[in-house]
Amino acid sequence: MSTLNYLSHRTLGQSQYGKLAMALRERIVQGEWKPGEPISSESLLAQSYGVALGTIRQALALLVEDGVLQRRHGKGTFVSKGMSGTPMLRFFRFSGFDESSEPPSSHILSSRLRSSSAQEISAFGQNSHNSPPQVIQLERLRSIGQVPRLLETIVLPLPLFGPLAEMSTDLWDDQLYPMYQVRCGVSIQHAQDSLSFSQLNGTQAKRLHLASGHPCVLVERQAFDLAGRCVELRTTRGDAHSFRYTAQVR
Amino acid sequence: MSTLNYLSHRTLGQSQYGKLAMALRERIVQGEWKPGEPISSESLLAQSYGVALGTIRQALALLVEDGVLQRRHGKGTFVSKGMSGTPMLRFFRFSGFDESSEPPSSHILSSRLRSSSAQEISAFGQNSHNSPPQVIQLERLRSIGQVPRLLETIVLPLPLFGPLAEMSTDLWDDQLYPMYQVRCGVSIQHAQDSLSFSQLNGTQAKRLHLASGHPCVLVERQAFDLAGRCVELRTTRGDAHSFRYTAQVR
DNA sequence: GAGTGGTCTAGACCACGAC
DNA sequence: TCGTGGTCTAGACCACTCT
Numbered sequence: 321m322s323t324l325n326y327l328s329h330r331t332l333g334q335s336q337y338g339k340l341a342m343a344l345r346e347r348i349v350q351g352e353w354k355p356g357e358p359i360s361s362e363s364l365l366a367q368s369y370g371v372a373l374g375t376i377r378q379a380l381a382l383l384v385e386d387g388v389l390q391r392r393h394g395k396g397t398f399v400s401k402g403m404s405g406t407p408m409l410r411f412f413r414f415s416g417f418d419e420s421s422e423p424p425s426s427h428i429l430s431s432r433l434r435s436s437s438a439q440e441i442s443a444f445g446q447n448s449h450n451s452p453p454q455v456i457q458l459e460r461l462r463s464i465g466q467v468p469r470l471l472e473t474i475v476l477p478l479p480l481f482g483p484l485a486e487m488s489t490d491l492w493d494d495q496l497y498p499m500y501q502v503r504c505g506v507s508i509q510h511a512q513d514s515l516s517f518s519q520l521n522g523t524q525a526k527r528l529h530l531a532s533g534h535p536c537v538l539v540e541r542q543a544f545d546l547a548g549r550c551v552e553l554r555t556t557r558g559d560a561h562s563f564r565y566t567a568q569v570r
Numbered sequence: 571m572s573t574l575n576y577l578s579h580r581t582l583g584q585s586q587y588g589k590l591a592m593a594l595r596e597r598i599v600q601g602e603w604k605p606g607e608p609i610s611s612e613s614l615l616a617q618s619y620g621v622a623l624g625t626i627r628q629a630l631a632l633l634v635e636d637g638v639l640q641r642r643h644g645k646g647t648f649v650s651k652g653m654s655g656t657p658m659l660r661f662f663r664f665s666g667f668d669e670s671s672e673p674p675s676s677h678i679l680s681s682r683l684r685s686s687s688a689q690e691i692s693a694f695g696q697n698s699h700n701s702p703p704q705v706i707q708l709e710r711l712r713s714i715g716q717v718p719r720l721l722e723t724i725v726l727p728l729p730l731f732g733p734l735a736e737m738s739t740d741l742w743d744d745q746l747y748p749m750y751q752v753r754c755g756v757s758i759q760h761a762q763d764s765l766s767f768s769q770l771n772g773t774q775a776k777r778l779h780l781a782s783g784h785p786c787v788l789v790e791r792q793a794f795d796l797a798g799r800c801v802e803l804r805t806t807r808g809d810a811h812s813f814r815y816t817a818q819v820r
Numbered sequence: 821g822a823g824t825g826g827t828c829t830a831g832a833c834c835a836c837g838a839c
Numbered sequence: 840t841c842g843t844g845g846t847c848t849a850g851a852c853c854a855c856t857c858t
Contacts, residue, residue, distance in 0.1 A: 335846065361824060372848045377825090387820045393825050394855030407819050511819040517767070517785060517810035535767060535785050535810070541819075560767035560785070560810075567817070569657050569761040569791075570637045585827065611843060622829045627844090643844050644836030827853070834846070 340369060340379035345388060348399055349547045355507045358396035359389070387509060388546065402507040402546070403497055408462075408470065408556055411515065411539060413564040417464045424469065428489035429459040429527070436477070443542065443550045444477040454478040456485055461527055469562070471527050475553040480504060497543075506551055511543040517560065524557060535560035590619060590629035595638060598649055599797045605757045608646035609639070637759060638796065652757040652796070653747055658712075658720065658806055661765065661789060663814040667714045674719065678739035679709040679777070686727070693792065693800045694727040704728040706735055711777055719812070721777050725803040730754060747793075756801055761793040767810065774807060785810035 344359070353359045360368070366376045380397060383389040390398050406423060417424070436446055436453045446453035455475050462470040474496070478485065483503045484492075493499040500506040515537060522532040536557045543552040594609070603609045610618070616626045630647060633639040640648050656673060667674070686696055686703045696703035705725050712720040724746070728735065733753045734742075743749040750756040765787060772782040786807045793802040 337846080358824095363824085373850090375847060378846080391825065392856090394823085394857080396824060396856095403819065410819075509820070513817045513819055515813070515815045515817070517787065517813045537767065563765070563767045565765045565815075565817075567763045567765070567815075569653065569660075569763055570759070587827080608843095613843090622831090624830090625828060628827085641844065642837090644838080644842085646843060821858090822856105824856075825854085827851100829851075830849100832846100832848075835844090837841100837843080839840085839842105 336371065337375050337378035337382070340371070340376065341382040343369075344379060345383060345386075348383075348388060353399050355399050355401045355501065355546075358398050361396065400507075400509065402501065402509050403511065403543075404495065406495070407511070408472075408539065408541075411513075411537065411565050412469070412558050412562045414464050414467075414469050414562050416467075422465075423494065424462045424464045426460055426462045426492075426494045428492055429461055431456065431458050431489045433457075433478070433485060440475060440477070440553065443553060445549060446477055456481055458489075468528050469558060471524055471557045473555045477551065480506065480551060500551075507546050508543045508552070509546050509548075511541050514540045515565070516540070518557070520557065528557070528559065530559060537563040586621065587625050587628035587632070590621070590626065591632040593619075594629060595633060595636075598633075598638060603649050605649045605651045605751065605796075608648050611646065650757075650759065652751065652759050653761065653793075654745065656745070657761070658722075658789065658791075661763075661787065661815050662719070662808050662812045664714050664717075664719050664812050666717075672715075673744065674712045674714045676710055676712045676742075676744045678742055679711055681706065681708050681739050683707075683728070683735060690725060690727070690803065693803060695799060696727055706731055708739075718778050719808060721774055721807045723805045727801065730756065730801060750802075757796050758793045758802070759796050759798075761791050764790045765815070766790075768807070770807065778807070778809065780809060787813040 344365075347353065348359070359365075362373055362376050362380070366373045369376065380389060380391070384391060387400055390400050392398065409417070409424070433454055434457055436444070436448075436455050440446070440455055441448055441453055444453075444455075455477055458472075458474040458476075460472040460474060461468050462472065476484065481500070481504050484499075487503075497508045500508060518536050518538045520528065520530060520532060520534045520536050524536075525532040525534055528534075528536075537560050539554075539556040539558075541552070541554040541556070542550050543554065545551045594615075597603065598609070609615075612623055612626050612630070616623045619626065630639060630641070634641060637650055640650050642648065659667070659674065683704055684707055686694070686698075686705050690696070690705055691698055691703060694703075694705075705727055708722075708724040708726075710722040710724060711718050712722065726734065731750070731754050734749075737753075747758045750758060768786050768788040770778065770780060770782060770784045770786050774786075775782040775784055778784075787810050789804075789806040789808075791802070791804040791806070792800050793804065795801045
């Protein structure tokens, strides 16, 4: 499975290129090279670390596989800008929407601050030594061509997302992940989505213009930044009849 | 995502290692090395093709990424045995079942021969020059601890699966893919599953001991052999409330 | 033309597995 | 001990991108 190597979490202290990959990853996480920027060239890196070109290339290959780096022939090796677009829609097929059509619009229904639940403290790795850790909780509705399609609950840890707590929700962008990057310096690198089946309660149904009890698909997402920290919890609900997902099995 | 390179379908005539990978893949498809067997060693291959070791290694890496080969340090490089186990269950979480418990049992409810639909002819690439191409269609129920859980419709093309057409369904194994290999020489290498939401009709509901109209998840699978041919179409239905699937997003 | 990553070579030595 | 794949070296030349 090309499933993932999270280098920092694995026993890659074995080989030289594994150690190099960890070292380079650390330099990226520390912000020495920012998302979208090129890192040093292979030859420079090889020289500065005192190893052969092929060894550096193996290290870079690991980071490319992890999605941290992207290589462009003739240009350089770049730090990935992270997830963008509207990846949540990959789970649904709504009539009147395809890849080429206008992107969905989004509307923040509510926003508030509250104390973290135990589960959130655990997921976010918040330290509760001093004061009880806080989170921002949002309700968000995403529409395609004026029709409400997805209802989301989003939880963001403080103080990391402090800049957003003070912003009027009218000013929030339609796309959250690029906004996280710009406002908070948080680059979402990957996510884990857990899908299950449920039914809409009365409030949820009203938001989506469906009947109470209508079948829905529930997507529970954990999103992670460059350093591998979980920095967003999100639950998304959409009409089960619009659900369509394709998976490659091997 | 490490999404897939199907070498034979891509423009890999460019590099030497791409061509080598195609050549090796062809030798495997032709049966020179069978699933589970080791291929020649790297050094032998490099020698016989007159290239450097590193070049052969790049070619092998492509085939490993495609799931055709598996490398074992100190032992050799082996032709993959293909998919096995019970991959369909990865979409469901049934109470009383986990990875370590007993595998599900299966029961063939019916089996018949019929002419291919236009869609099946297209999927299987059957040639209808001479006689109308035939398929085997099965209904199959999979149970966990005496409780029926999954209802499947399976379509297999003739003449490829001819040996199965003449077997009593009592003799069919619980695991189909290993049986395809043994009886028909067909090695299932990968599959594409398309998931959607539906509701059980009366007949289906009765089989699964659920109410008519009960929500279900529908899995439509196309399974492919070593040569990349589609050789099985399968639709699986299971209780939507037991549906649970986790996907990595990048 | 200069700089980047991509391909390829011809070696060396290491780590694992089987005998 | 031997054969396997895994790591690493120190080069060469090619292909792409920008100026």
